Amino acid sequence: SQQGEEDPQALSIQEGENATMNCSYKTSINNLQWYRQNSGRGLVHLILIRSNEREKHSGRLRVTLDTSKKSSSLLITASRAADTASYFCASNAGGTSYGKLTFGQGTILTVHP
């Protein structure tokens, strides 16, 4: 498989707690993106971090990127029941693969009210 790995595969927390999920990828990248998927809204783009960035914030989301380790993490702070979903990282290599996203296997997050 060309897909990266995500860790953990499943995460169960209480509302208000923070959730951290990790992602590793295999090739050099132009950017790395995180997506959320649930049955109600399909795949939704959350945040993008470029290869020359180390950290990025968007609302309750914080993403870090370590290109030397080919890894990224997504932190969701003060989680809500509505955050229950599958979360995927997706790497974009740029160049001649400009459009292609390579997804990880995903982390299933369950937030209990």
Place this chain on the structure above:
Amino acid sequence: DTGVSQDPRHKITKRGQNVTFRCDPISEHNRLYWYRQTLGQGPEFLTYFQNEAQLEKSRLLSDRFSAERPKGSFSTLEIQRTEQGDSAMYLCASSDERTGYEQYFGPGTRLTVT
């Protein structure tokens, strides 16, 4: 709603039949992508169009699969002689190269081959 739309949402077919799916991207987006997702896995890239030109195809896209994007608007994905292994969710996404790399996904077409 002006998001990405896909039709049909569900398709059940018998092995050996041909099926065709349609994707309508966000109107101003010039890039269109097809992915396939099986249960418990992340989406896997199939093919990519910029306007009407098909620029990249995955090895997953066997000769039974063909995709078109006439006039650079909607796209179709056809699977000939379907096999049970083709059962999956087929996702379409679009993006605008002028505004960024993020892709906007449609709701998907769930294919079941019996």
